[in-house]
Amino acid sequence: MRLDLGAIAKAGSSKANQTGSWRNYKPIFHQVKCIGCGLCKIYCPEGCVTMIEKKKYTVDYTYCKGCGICAEECSSSDIEMIVEEK
Amino acid sequence: MSTTTLTAPKEQSCTLLAPGHTACTGCGEALAAKLVLGAAGTNIIVTDATGCLEVFTTKFPQSSWEVPFIHSLFENSAAVAAGVEVALKALGRQNEAKVIAQGGDGGTADIGLQALSGMLERGHDILYVCYDNEAYMNTGVQRSGLTPFDCMTTTSPCGELSWGNKHNKKDMPSIAAAHGIPYVATASVAFPKDIENKVKKALSITGPKYMQIHSPCPLGWRSKPQLTIQVAKLAVQTGLYPIFEIENGKVTKVRKVTTPKTPVEEYLKIQGRFAHLFKSPKGKEEIQKIQEIADRNIEKYGLA
Amino acid sequence: MSTTFIEGSIAVAKTVGVCRPHVISAYPITPQTHIVEHLSELVADGEVKAEYVNVESEHSAASVVLGSSATGARTYTATTSQGFLLMIEVLFNIAGMRLPVVMTCVNRAVSAPINIWNDQQDSMTARDSGWIQLYAEDNQEASDMHLQAFKIAENKDIMLPVMICMDGFVLTHSFDPVELISQEQADKFLPPFKPEYYLTPKNPLTFGAMVGPDGYMETRYFIEKTMHASLQVISNVATDFHNQFGRFQGGLIDTYKVEDASLVLVAMGSIIGTIKDIVDELRAKGQKVGVLKVRSYRPFPKDEIYKALSHVKEIAVVEKAVSLGYGGILVNEIKSVFYGKPKTPKINGFILGLGGRDITADTIHQVIKETAKAASEEKFVGLNEALIGGK
Structure with missing residues (x-):
């Protein structure tokens, strides 16, 4: 990064910002009924849902803001939103 | 045809729009940008207008962009992109990257329209992507030229004498197409595969391309964050946000609406920005006017 | 060295041409037109190997050179008066982003009332923008200054844009004897532009990030400090020029x-x-x-x-x-x-x-x-x- 040359920032450096602290609701990926459609990953605005293996997805709570899109769009209702305990 | 190779993004937890950005929960624009980058791959240079996307991705010293990125001002994303494109040519680096210009609806259709028109008219090899969330969200939900009819914003409030925004949404895709450019497309975050296909198709075409992606803003639309995809889907299914491609001036492909028709109420009632239409009998007449807009779209683009 | 009886605008255009700009972008406005017309001719004739971009406004002319400069290109634009005022938002941006763009401000009065003749009100309005501003006395100086401008702007310790101000009509449209700079001389004086950072997928940096109260003030401090450092660089470049060409343009x-x-x-x-x-x-x-x-x-x-x-x-x-x-x-x-x-x-x-x-x-x-x-x-x-x- 170079502030002296007009604020040039390093690629992908926002990963230092752990937006998971914003969460009021938390998605639980049960990994039981998953059919592997991948919509949770595709629709995640944070890009923090990953596929571990076929029909098994997980979320990175470091960044997940708890918007609930994954749970809402899950084809097999396998993701549950619960209240975040802080 | 271009010789630039489009690479798929790395399969890992991080997309080309890195997490840690500060978009609101359920942000449609963050999702749209993630999908555009995912389809475009790493061999690109992107420009961006001032607005939500720029603000929530580039708070110094952090940046969410995993691809080369430049933000200059509100109204010049297209002109800056033109500068990038000609520089690559002049430096003999044209095979190094494809250029993608980005802007919100205000930065594209209002304050940036002149620069966009110039870019389209001059034939630059650039894909312009407008993330359309239908108001000036970054400054606090003020009305833009792409705000829909009767929509409530902070500068088009409803009141005794007002039903919200008095004007129809500017037909930006037609304006872009009127420049005689090879490719114009609309898309919606509800249909990610469609975004991917269109971005890839656009980048395979040499010359100026325009894409407008409907991107719900839970904050400005006063919709639930988890409903971002549902809201976006209903806009398309009702015919209020027609999804089509225009190639060399001709509509070549559309996404059909549901049969039977989904009434616009289904779309309007889950958003606080249209809540005033449901509070009095007179609001019904206004909803009917919005239904007519949807019906005209369905007829114009053959969506039925 | 031979002297040519030539219009000021043409002399400037020829000098800019031998500076080997990669990208030139401009919007026509009186009395800047002869400069950009001649540059577009040089490009059309293949004498200058640059991309000439005809834009729809001065705002876009400055934005195009901004984008090009950030991509690693040597860039040039020219304007005057109302066009200058329309460009001002971008001029601040170019300086803030530390892009070594060179431009000519043909000095002209500002409207209203509309007036196309010379004074120096236009460039004065950008005096606080972070651009180095040099004012030319005659056409020899105006011509020579453009070669010097690129060398000052692109100096690794400077990286600030440079504006050459020349009086509209009085200089731009007057015919004077001018010693023109040859390609060979220009190449000897001005090394190729090789910026440390530029837009490329090989090193995907973010340019133009948002800086809050925790860092914005420092960006101004850096420019102010660099402005002071540029006093010496401007003098040195004038001396270099004197050594090679035998003419001295007075430095500061x-x-x-x-x-x-x-x-x-x-x-x-x-x-x-x-x-x-x-x-x-x-x-x-x-x-x-x-x-x-x-x-x-x-x-x-x-x-x-x-x-x-x-x-x-x-x-x-x-x-x-x-x-x-x-x-x-x-x-x-x-x-x-x-x-x-x-x-x-x-x-x-x-x-x-x-x-x-x-x-x-x-x-x-x-x-x-x-x-x-x-x-x-x-x-x-x-x-x-x-x-x-x-x-």
């Missing part, structure tokens, strides 16, 4: 018969030539008069000016711009040069030549006559008394 300031003068006129741009003639005339009559030319207006060479004028009893600042509600602009800054110093000369400010009002020998004589009266910052010289209802 230039003086004429100032050493023993009791009255010195201070000015910028083409008016210097007129004043020099008067100085010669008065010297012949035994009056100790001299002239100081501010060549570098930003950065402002306070020390050099003080050194040159510390012995002077009276200073008359003549300028073709006005800060409405204050008076002269340059006069204010010349006064500040003497603040806190042991001896302060009497400093008078004169506003003249606005909107192309003729500046004749009489105008300068009147300035000199007025300096004998009480000090003023906003004395308008050359007003038409019939239009303002008497004195």
